[in-house]
Amino acid sequence: MNKNVESLLREIHEKDTRELAESHIRDLTFDEAKKEATVFIDKRYAINLFQSSRYIPHLIGALRKCFGEKSHIVLRLDHPHHAHEREMLIPHAVHY
Numbered sequence: 802m803n804k805n806v807e808s809l810l811r812e813i814h815e816k817d818t819r820e821l822a823e824s825h826i827r828d829l830t831f832d833e834a835k836k837e838a839t840v841f842i843d844k845r846y847a848i849n850l851f852q853s854s855r856y857i858p859h860l861i862g863a864l865r866k867c868f869g870e871k872s873h874i875v876l877r878l879d880h881p882h883h884a885h886e887r888e889m890l891i892p893h894a895v896h897y
Contacts, residue, residue, distance in 0.1 A: 814863075818863075826842055828841040828879065838872050840864070840876050843879050852876070
């Protein structure tokens with residue numbers, strides 16, 4: 802496991818958020834020049850869960866403790882970004 806991810810997991814004190822992060826965060830990179838932390842998440846539904854009001858304050862708080870209060874946070878899908886024919890059938894926006 803990436804040492805940035807391990808340090809993030811140590812900073813998350815909310816049990817539900819920590820378990821969600823352990824199972825779905827695949828990588829975490831930090832760009833010193835831009836002060837930007839990029840969190841790579843493996844599933845789309847997990848990104849939706851992290852963006853909910855229940856999990857996002859704990860995740861952002863832990864990331865800011867690790868990388869500084871002025872850092873920017875980006876949640877990104879850990880996807881190989883290959884353009885397959887089947888991917889072209891996925892709509893750009895899914896409404897529930």
